Amino acid sequence: MSTVDGWGGRVDLPEDASTRRWHQWVRRAQAGAAPGVALLGFACDEGVRRNHGRVGAKDGPVALRKMLSNLPVLDAAPLYDAGTVDCTDGDLEAAQSRYAQRLAALLDAGHFAVGLGGGHEIAFASWQGLAQHLGTRRPRVAIINIDAHFDLRRQDEGSSGTPFLQAIEHAQALGIDLQYHVYGISAAANTRVLFDTADRLGVRYVMDDQLNLLTLAAHIEQLQARLADVDLIYQTIDIDGLPHAMAPGVSAPAARGLPLEVVEPLLDAVAATGKLRLLDVAELSPPLDRDNVTARVAARLIHRVCHAAWQARTGA
Template sequence: MKQPGEQPAHLPYSGIATFARAPLRDLREDWHADVGVLGIPFDLALGFRPGARYAPRALREASLRYVPPFMGLDGRTRLEGVTLADAGDVALPSLEPELARERITQEARGLRGRCRVPVFLGGDHSVTYPLLRAFGDVPALHVVQLDAHLDFTDTRNDTRYSNSSPFRRAAEELPDLVHITTVGLRGLRFDPEAVAAARVRGHTLISMPEVQAGLADVLERLPQEKNVYISVDIDGLDPAVVPGTSSPEPDGLTYAQATALLAATARRNTVVGLDLVELAPNLDPSGLSALIGARLVMETLCEVFDAGN
């Protein structure tokens, strides 16, 4: 029987949809949590199908299926005692992308000051550039990027700030962004200049054939004992697993491969931030893509806190 003042146990389809039922917090107020979540409903920088602006809301709704703590088949409890807070969405101007980038960076800095592990729900992949600007004070920063595409293009369609360019802009601006490891690369459409520029800078580029040839070897090529920002482009996964994305590429990562990559990254490094981008829930009426995205976030957080980050 529910005691006086006790909160009801909501089913996934009821109640207010904050991420994993975390309390809603205002970044203008003073608070602290182990994990802070910030939505970035922005998709003005896409080159193909729109819809990523709807992802933060869809991920929050899907996350109601995955409210910690979690009890595994082995009896282990995960994320018990870990506090979560949902800081809502960045208030973005609809047609002012430069101002949008400034606000994203400002709000990301605010979130960093209030939590141990900030989680960002995009949005198209262009938002990772202003997010990384908020980590400019992190020494020797490494990025692990799960993605079908390199996203290191200098310009596309006369713009330098599309979802094809976030890591190029970040590498230019942030002297302490020392390395990027990109896993899952595939497709017919690569920019030769971008590939050459990434290789000259020493980035690690890992294609899907390499993953398929031996995941264990790929795991050994991930950073170790570094400060790592994780950026998960949902199109890194195979579209048979996640169809709801702007630019799907066949023959991508399986869910098991993606979680193995994220787990190895989290266990061996200090994770300073995490984003999930390019989910377009409008392109998947089943809702499966949003469920997969929300679960990837929760699985990664499990690994981060299991590792004691």
Template sequence: MSELTAPPEWGGPSADPNDEQFGDVIEGATLASAGDYDAVLVGEPYDGAVIGRKGAAEGPAAIRRELAETKTHHVERGPVASVGDLGDVGIPDGGVEAVQSAVRETVTAIYDADAFPVFLGGDNSLTVPNAAPLLTDGTLGALSFDAHLDCREVRGDPTSGTPYRQLHEAGLDAFAVVGARHFETSTAYHDYVAERDGRVVAPEVVERDPKAAVDEALDSMGDVDSVYVSLDLDVLEASAAPGVSAPTPGGVTTRELFEMLGHVAAHDRVAGFEVVECAPPLDDGFRTARVAARAVAHFLSGLEAAR
């Protein structure tokens, strides 16, 4: 099992005593205390499996920095309060399979602590160890907000483009992708998803009604016991999130994404959440890290309101 590093010291940078920021409410946590919070942050500084441009290993630190200065108050749901931070998963040397195996052991211990993890990535290959432990406790659906389907065949080592193929081979029961682009994923992979009764919800469907788009994806999963939610930031329009491995035009807006995350977090079957592919070296003025932090804030707000 990979060790968890000590969590960082949190603090809100605002000098206004009336400002409450996430840096003021997030606390360092341990596996023993993780279940006491509505959610715990877990950093995964890794980009060894990226197909395109690297940089996501620096994502966790950048997301934490931007989250620390984000205010806790949601206009409709009020303030977020119950969040811990377990630190970062230590990434071992070796190939992608070895990394996935080591991370899975650590993630299993987090779920065993009765914690709700929010993983700060890191690249999309770690979706496999982040979600796979949930397969041992019943049926599982994966809801992916992504421009791509990420179900390529594994040829040699896994990549950031293979996680959902790996999860299907491990027994994933249901799969839906919200925000997948036209002209971004080949026909063979769309056929792979369709043959397994997966659902693909395009950006124009999201535009018409973001909450209905999420409900369509969840309804397609039937009565699975748990749902794992993954956010690849390239689901956003490239101008909103330039600091990702594969930015493309035609994506969803930040407002649509935030509405969908707050909505999906309130569903009682959701058991884990991740934000992946935030690559600060590729970013423009911290734009992508900032939107990643707001995405986490919106998800946490929906999660706390439902508990």
């Protein structure tokens, strides 16, 4: 059993590298530790509440750790748990700032950082952390989002519907060249002003009904060509971008969504660039989940991306 809070599960014999699971491998993140994969939770519902969604995402980090615990260790990457940032007082902006500071420290230490949401307001916190890590450097950055929603809404205060508009405007203020790509946009889930905003900002997006097994190869080739011109990538996955039957435990279920047979090759292509520096998963709402279906899917995607990103980093 792991000595790290929130982790535990099955132990197979013989107890060696061939039978190791995440709960046996994970350690608390400490200063000076060798670079590896570092998980950081964001237990927050405030952005979803402000966006009039179904709350429950604050329980996401606990559920994700539980589902990740029994997954097999596929490589030699050190695995760390950096704890969880909570938002219990309604002050989303302060929670995002705390998360950003801790994320920046993980990136500074050379870790591949994985955010466990929480609502999609985690994305602006992740972006702020990445910007802090960059300091005075001005690389070309791409955000790749799997999502039914643009999350480019303009509101009086930040929410789960505003993070990418906030990130784009923050990047512009800093002079950072930021691209935003979204896969799975639903015509039924975004108002006309959001499409207009996306077009005005030069957002690259693919609709959910345009992306299927027949068109997947062409879209991946196009994405690879665009990513050739960027220096680093931030991948974010909104679990509500998957079909409702596959991901029922979310704040805003998708009527269509992108299935795993489309999502996973897209994620593989991003990780294979070797430029992926951080990942987060948002909108898992355990109180709305059934039999941990959504949490299992989210954990599978985290597991897959971490392995692929580490392979690309090490040349394995």
